[in-house]
Every structure is written in C-alpha cells, then in structure tokens.
Amino acid sequence: MLRRRPSLLIRPELDDHPLHAILAELRPAQQLHGLGAGRIRPLWEPVADLLRATGRDWDRRVHRISVLAGSLPAAVSQRWVTDRPGDGDALVLRAFALSERAPDEGPAAARRAEQACLRAAQACPEDPTPWLALLSLLQSFAAPPKDAVPVWTEAVNRAPWNRTAYHRLLRYLSPRGHGTVPDMMDFAQQGAARAPYGSPLVLLPVAARVELVAHRQRQDPLVAFGASGHWNDPRAAEEVDTALTGWFHTAAAPHAEAVTDLNVLAFALTRTHRPAEATAVFHRIGRHMTHHPWDLLPDPERTFLYWRDREAGRHRT
Structure with a gap:
C-alpha cells in the first residue's frame, strides 16, 4: 500500500506551536467581526497570556507580535487597548497592527500608526x-534609509543581535526595498562578521545573495535562467560554509525564526550543488516550508519536496 506523504506546513507562525494554537483559536472569530460573541472571556485574553509567558525573550516576542498583528482581526488589538488602556503588551500589538494596515489606508493612518x-x-x-x-511603517511609506537606520538602532540597542531586526534592515537596504546592492551586501557582510559564534546572523550574506537573485529576476524574468551564475561565485560557497560552521553545526539554541533560516540555507545548498549537505538541513526543516526563497523557482512546493526527499530516498535504499 502506498503511504500518503504528509502535507507541507507553510504558515507565518512557522513551528511556534503555542502561537499556532492561539491563531487557530482566534481566526474563526473573524466571522464574529472580532467581537467575541458568545465567549466567556474577551478575545484578547489568550493573546495576553501568550505574551505574558513570552516575557523578555525579545527574539520570540518580536516574532509572535509581528505574526499576531498580521493575522488577527484588527478588532482584537483595538478591544484590548480599550479594555486595558495602560497595558504595554496591548499597546505594542496595536502599534504593530496599525503599522501593518497603514499602507492600505493612507497618510492619516500612517500618522496614527507612528503615534x-x-x-x-x-x-x-x-x-x-x-x-x-x-521601521516597518517607514519601509511601507518609502522613507529613505537615513531615516530608517536610527529607528533600527533603537531596536538593536535594546536587543543586540536580534535576528528579525537585522533581516528587516537588510530588506530595507536591498534594491527591492529602498537601498542598493552595495548597501545591502556591505550591511550583510559587516553584520555576519561581527555576530557572536552560533548566531543566525552569520546567514546574512546568504540571505543577501537570495535578495540579489530576487531583485535581478524582478528586473527581467528571463534572468531566472541565468541565475545560477550568482551561486557559482566562489564567495557564495564561502558564505554557505560560514553559515554551516558558524550556525547550523553549532550547539546554539533554536531561535524563533530558525525555520526561515533553515529554508534559506537549504535553498542555497541546492543552488550551490551540495545536495548531500542539504539533507541534514532538510531533516531539521521537516514539513515547515517557507514560501520564500522557493518562490524564486518554478513550482516551489514540488521543487522543495524534490530536494528534501532526494537524498533521504537514497539513504533508505
């Protein structure tokens, strides 16, 4: 009998199971317009419990709040602030939610989000x-990098080496954001060189190379056929080696967005023709595929599964 292959899990919460449980509980509330009709306790209370449990783990907190802000009905954070106007967690979630929605609502919404x-x-x-x-708000409204860097500095002064902070500024400085290729590559190289041993920030140059490929493909879709040249560059092999030895093969504890970094690393290993080394990375990924960077290739899910199962199948034979 043929065994059914487990479906892929492609979701913004990644492998954060407590966050997934909260989203699964509250997403149906959209049908109730976020008002929590028929519930004993308000919709925001499970979110408050989750963020209280997260505490000062800034890495996990940033990830959870950004996902919650983009996934929950706006009424959840609004009701929380109304019920508990001085609650810091409520205010932070509301700020993130307003920043996420402001680009669709115009300048007045941007001013409210900034406040x-x-x-x-x-x-x-x-x-x-x-x-x-x-920082997200500034990027959405195309503020120049010189205005964004001081805001980023405020974040990293509070959480040095925060993975999300560095990747958000990387995207800001990318040519698909509001910077240039030299801006992006220089930032990635400096961040990786200064990062502590075991930090996922050593993957910044690999992520920057993926951004470069995405930029070139957006400029000319036909360039996709020649994108392998970016990965044949000797520096690409060095960047991947550093990511493997400086993060993947260390005893560093998993961080909130490790699944995202694992997908980037696996992608880079397949592009640099190192499928055997990719096997261990895919094993750690399991079912948790991310859209990006696989969306740079035709039929992303099929391609992901091909590479994930290719070496695993060989080892089973």
Missing part, C-alpha cells in the same frame, strides 16, 4: 518591538 509606535515605546522602554513596528 501608536511612539506611545508603545514609551510604555515599554526596554522592548525593541515598537521600534521594529516603526
């Missing part, structure tokens, strides 16, 4: 999350 970010930063002075919400 919400600054209010949240004042309420939670040690928290980098409000500053990353503000």
Whole structure:
C-alpha cells in the first residue's frame, strides 16, 4: 500500500506551536467581526497570556507580535487597548497592527500608526518591538534609509543581535526595498562578521545573495535562467560554509525564526550543488516550508519536496 506523504506546513507562525494554537483559536472569530460573541472571556485574553509567558525573550516576542498583528482581526488589538488602556503588551500589538494596515489606508493612518509606535515605546522602554513596528511603517511609506537606520538602532540597542531586526534592515537596504546592492551586501557582510559564534546572523550574506537573485529576476524574468551564475561565485560557497560552521553545526539554541533560516540555507545548498549537505538541513526543516526563497523557482512546493526527499530516498535504499 502506498503511504500518503504528509502535507507541507507553510504558515507565518512557522513551528511556534503555542502561537499556532492561539491563531487557530482566534481566526474563526473573524466571522464574529472580532467581537467575541458568545465567549466567556474577551478575545484578547489568550493573546495576553501568550505574551505574558513570552516575557523578555525579545527574539520570540518580536516574532509572535509581528505574526499576531498580521493575522488577527484588527478588532482584537483595538478591544484590548480599550479594555486595558495602560497595558504595554496591548499597546505594542496595536502599534504593530496599525503599522501593518497603514499602507492600505493612507497618510492619516500612517500618522496614527507612528503615534501608536511612539506611545508603545514609551510604555515599554526596554522592548525593541515598537521600534521594529516603526521601521516597518517607514519601509511601507518609502522613507529613505537615513531615516530608517536610527529607528533600527533603537531596536538593536535594546536587543543586540536580534535576528528579525537585522533581516528587516537588510530588506530595507536591498534594491527591492529602498537601498542598493552595495548597501545591502556591505550591511550583510559587516553584520555576519561581527555576530557572536552560533548566531543566525552569520546567514546574512546568504540571505543577501537570495535578495540579489530576487531583485535581478524582478528586473527581467528571463534572468531566472541565468541565475545560477550568482551561486557559482566562489564567495557564495564561502558564505554557505560560514553559515554551516558558524550556525547550523553549532550547539546554539533554536531561535524563533530558525525555520526561515533553515529554508534559506537549504535553498542555497541546492543552488550551490551540495545536495548531500542539504539533507541534514532538510531533516531539521521537516514539513515547515517557507514560501520564500522557493518562490524564486518554478513550482516551489514540488521543487522543495524534490530536494528534501532526494537524498533521504537514497539513504533508505
């Protein structure tokens, strides 16, 4: 009998099971317009419990709040702030939610989001999350990098080597954001060189190379056929080697967005023709595929499964 292959899990919460449980509980509430009709306790209370349990783990907190802000009905954070106007967690989530929605609502919404970010930063002075919400807002409204870097600095002053902070500025400085290829590559190289041993930030140059490929493909879709040249560059092999030895093969504890970094690393290993080394990375990924960077290739899910199962199948024979 043929065994059914487990489906892939492609979701913004990645492998964060407590976060997934909260989203599964609250997403149906969209049908109730976020008002929590028929519930004994308000919709925001499970979110409050989750963020309280997260505490000062800034890496996990940033990830959870950004996913919650983009996934929950806006009424959840609004009701929380209304019920608990001085609650720092409520203010931070609301700031992130407003920043996420402002690009679709115009300049007035941007001003409200900015005020919400600054209010949240004042309420939670040690928290980098409000500053990353503000950074997201600046990117959405195409503020120049010179205005974004001081905001990013506020975040990393509170959480040095925060993975999300570095990757958000990398995208800001990329040519698909508001910077240039030299800006992006220089930032990635400097960040990786200064990062502590075992930090996922050693993957920054690999992520920058993926951004470069994405930029070139957006300029001319036909360039996809020649994109392998970016990976044949000797520096690409060095960047991948550093990612393997400086992060993947270390005893560093998993971080909140490890699944994202694992997908980038696996992608780079397949592009640099190192499928045997990719096997261990795919084993750690399991079912948790991310859209990017596989969306740079035709039929992303099929391609992911091909590479994931290719070496595993050989070892089973």
